[in-house]
Structures are given as structure tokens and as C-alpha cells.
Amino acid sequence: MNQTRRNLLHASAGASVMALAAAAGLVKSGSVYAEDWNKAAFDTKSLQDTVKAFGGAAAAESKDITITSPDIAENGAVVPVSVSSKLGKTESISILVEKNPNALSAAFDIPGGTEPFVSTRVKMGQTSNVYALVKADGKYFFATKEIKVTLGGCGG
Amino acid sequence: MADPMKIRASVQGDKVVVKVLMAHEMETGQRKDSAGKTIPAWFIQNVTATHNGKTVLSAQWGPAVSKNPFLEFRFSGGKAGEKVVVTWTDNKGDKRTDEATIS
Numbered sequence: 001m002n003q004t005r006r007n008l009l010h011a012s013a014g015a016s017v018m019a020l021a022a023a024a025g026l027v028k029s030g031s032v033y034a035e036d037w038n039k040a041a042f043d044t045k046s047l048q049d050t051v052k053a054f055g056g057a058a059a060a061e062s063k064d065i066t067i068t069s070p071d072i073a074e075n076g077a078v079v080p081v082s083v084s085s086k087l088g089k090t091e092s093i094s095i096l097v098e099k100n101p102n103a104l105s106a107a108f109d110i111p112g113g114t115e116p117f118v119s120t121r122v123k124m125g126q127t128s129n130v131y132a133l134v135k136a137d138g139k140y141f142f143a144t145k146e147i148k149v150t151l152g153g154c155g156g
Numbered sequence: 157m158a159d160p161m162k163i164r165a166s167v168q169g170d171k172v173v174v175k176v177l178m179a180h181e182m183e184t185g186q187r188k189d190s191a192g193k194t195i196p197a198w199f200i201q202n203v204t205a206t207h208n209g210k211t212v213l214s215a216q217w218g219p220a221v222s223k224n225p226f227l228e229f230r231f232s233g234g235k236a237g238e239k240v241v242v243t244w245t246d247n248k249g250d251k252r253t254d255e256a257t258i259s
Binding site (some may be wrong): 037041042045077079080082098101102105106110114115117118119120122123124151 | 172182184185199201202210211212213214215216217218219220221222223225226228229230231232233
């Protein structure tokens with residue numbers, strides 16, 4: 001009886017401390033080091049799961065997003081990918097590789113005054129669809145392009 | 157301490173084009189060494205670029221960004237002679253900040 005009561009007290013005290021810490025911004029999801037790293041999103045395996053991890057409902061395909069990359073990447077360890085969006089109020093751009101162990105490669109926040117364009121280089125384990133996921137005006141949109149890889153980037 | 161970033165920022169039309177090359181291993185945590193042990197993940201998680209104290213780009217990266225990452229972006233409102241500051245933080249807590257003058 002006493003034991004249960006103690007456990008209960010302990011549990012509730014612990015929970016409230018966590019709640020306070022979270023409210024004060026002391027505890028954030030993901031790594032202890034990262035200021036703001038969305039671990040849940042980086043653990044996802046598919047486009048729609050990533051959208052959910054970002055807090056969206058579903059993503060619709062859009063022709064206003066352009067992915068610029070080679071059709072065939074000789075070296076999967078270094079695949080240049082550029083994404084630009086013509087959607088109004090573009091808030092963020094993410095790059096996903098469908099067949100990588102974790103789909104999400106990079107997520108960029110685009111503040112006002114910054115062009116909705118990013119260019120970077122990603123690793124691809126094998127030939128795969130690459131998605132550009134754009135958040136615009138609170139909604140999610142995507143475009144896709146298949147990039148063929150002749151030499152994988154994760155084998156070492 | 158990590159090696160410095162190479163940052164180029166130049167005015168092109170009404171935009172400032174920023175190109176950044178960072179020096180980082182970007183280890184995925186998927187590879188194994190010759191003894192068959194998994195090499196722990198080591199990669200840049202957060203990147204922030206500021207101009208006159210205003211954030212012009214912030215990014216969260218996973219381990220699938222290539223080794224020695226390259227990043228290009230464009231923003232408006234910058235003039236030649238002003239500075240662009242880029243900071244990254246990796247999953248080991250290592251940090252690096254470099255700046256470049258817009259040309």
C-alpha cells in the first residue's frame with residue numbers, strides 16, 4: 001500500500017518536473033546538443049511519415065516545385081540537388097531520398113526575404129525517387145524526381 | 157576544432173548569393189570499419205546563416221548530407237561590404253562559426 005503510494009508520488013513529481021522543464025524550454029526533443037533537431041522527422045522512412053512528423057496532414061503533388069539534379073549520379077556519395085519553389089509563402093524546403101535508410105536528408109527553413117531556393121549535396125544508397133517537400137502557407141506540397149545511382153554512397 | 161568553412165557571398169542582381177563549403181566527415185552511423193564495428197554517426201545537425209543579426213536561413217540536417225557539405229542559398233536585402241555569418245552544430249556538440257564579406 002505504502003509502496004504504491006510512494007511510486008505514485010514519485011511518478012507524479014517526476015512528470016511535473018518534466019512538464020515544467022518543457023514549459024521553460026529546457027527539454028527539447030532530439031539530441032541534447034542540437035538546439036532544435038527534429039529527431040522524429042529524421043527517423044521516418046517515407047514522405048507521408050515525414051509530413052506527419054512535421055505536424056502536417058498530407059502532402060499534395062505540385063508543379064510549382066522544381067528539383068534540379070543530374071538524371072544519373074555516378075557517385076551516390078555526392079549527389080547535387082537543388083530545389084526551388086514558386087509557391088507563395090514558402091516556409092520550408094526539405095529534401096528526401098525514398099530508398100535511403102532514413103528518408104529525410106535535410107530540412108531548410110526559409111524566412112521572409114530569402115529566396116525559396118536551396119542547393120546542397122546528398123548521399124544516395126541506390127537509385128531512388130528524390131522528393132522535395134515544401135511547406136507553403138501552412139500546407140505541404142511535394143515534387144519528385146528519380147535519380148539513378150551507378151555507385152552507392154553508403155557502402156564505404 | 158573543425159576546419160574553417162569556405163564562404164562566398166556576392167551580390168547578383170537584387171539578391172545576395174551565398175555559397176558555403178563546410179569541412180565535416182558526415183559519418184552516417186551505417187558504415188562498419190574493418191573490424192566489423194559500426195562507426196558511430198557524426199554529422200552536422202543544425203546550420204544557421206545570419207545577415208545583420210537577422211536569420212536568412214536555418215537548416216536541420218540528417219546524416220544523408222554529403223561529406224564536406226555544400227550549401228547554396230539566396231536572400232535579398234544585402235549590400236556589398238556587409239557580413240554573412242554561418243554557424244553549424246554537430247551531434248557531438250561541436251560548433252563552428254565563420255563569416256564572409258559580401259562582394
